[in-house]
Amino acid sequence: DAGVIQSPRHEVTEMGQEVTLRCKPISGHDYLFWYRQTMMRGLELLIYFNNNVPIDDSGMPEDRFSAKMPNASFSTLKIQPSEPRDSAVYFCASSLFGQGVEQYFGPGTRLTVT
Amino acid sequence: SQQGEEDPQALSIQEGENATMNCSYKTSINNLQWYRQNSGRGLVHLILIRSNEREKHSGRLRVTLDTSKKSSSLLITASRAADTASYFCATDGDKIIFGKGTRLHILP
Numbered sequence: 684d685a686g687v688i689q690s691p692r693h694e695v696t697e698m699g700q701e702v703t704l705r706c707k708p709i710s711g712h713d714y715l716f717w718y719r720q721t722m723m724r725g726l727e728l729l730i731y732f733n734n735n736v737p738i739d740d741s742g743m744p745e746d747r748f749s750a751k752m753p754n755a756s757f758s759t760l761k762i763q764p765s766e767p768r769d770s771a772v773y774f775c776a777s778s779l780f781g782q783g784v785e786q787y788f789g790p791g792t793r794l795t796v797t
Numbered sequence: 798s799q800q801g802e803e804d805p806q807a808l809s810i811q812e813g814e815n816a817t818m819n820c821s822y823k824t825s826i827n828n829l830q831w832y833r834q835n836s837g838r839g840l841v842h843l844i845l846i847r848s849n850e851r852e853k854h855s856g857r858l859r860v861t862l863d864t865s866k867k868s869s870s871l872l873i874t875a876s877r878a879a880d881t882a883s884y885f886c887a888t889d890g891d892k893i894i895f896g897k898g899t900r901l902h903i904l905p
Binding site for chain 1 (some may be wrong): 820827828829838839840841845885889892893894895896898899
């Protein structure tokens with residue numbers, strides 16, 4: 684298996700623009716997680732899905748952030764409109780059995796909002 | 798507030814020495830995990846220890862868990878240059894929470 688795939692790897696955009704990050708989990712994994720990593724706040728769980736259904740979105744910072752999982756092999760994280768404070772590395776991860784067991788992380792998307 | 802807190806924040810040791818990192822947490826857990834992150838990469842799972850376990854080994858890794866003190870330690874024996882990375886503990890209270898990590902640098 685190719686592992687968790689994320690695209691793009693790098694994104695530079697101007698404040699106010701819409702940003703869409705994409706993730707393909709490992710086939711057969713029922714759980715998908717979106718994280719944000721910054722120097723100040725570390726790695727934060729934003730939202731996670733089980734069988735394509737959002738289970739906990741309490742980590743989504745505000746209404747500008749939204750995530751979808753239309754099918755078992757694809758998820759998106761959208762920021763609209765983007766702000767400079769959204770600059771971070773966004774990781775997608777998947778797992779077989781939930782958040783408290785081994786998660787497989789993608790390579791991340793480095794987002795810079797100017 | 799942060800569930801897992803690693804200590805120290807940074808650690809530099811000579812190749813061949815042992816490296817010990819600690820993690821403290823605040824609430825009850827089911828499992829505690831350790832992950833490694835190389836610069837510019839995603840996290841890689843190293844080891845999971847359940848709340849009813851006290852010690853676990855995997856290759857050169859040794860993890861201990863003390864639920865009474867709400868703390869865990871990760872020991873890497875006979876360190877190698879390739880062990881240079883950041884190490885994070887993750888705890889699964891209400892939701893999974895990662896600490897801010899220990900940056901380990903192995904000196905040649």
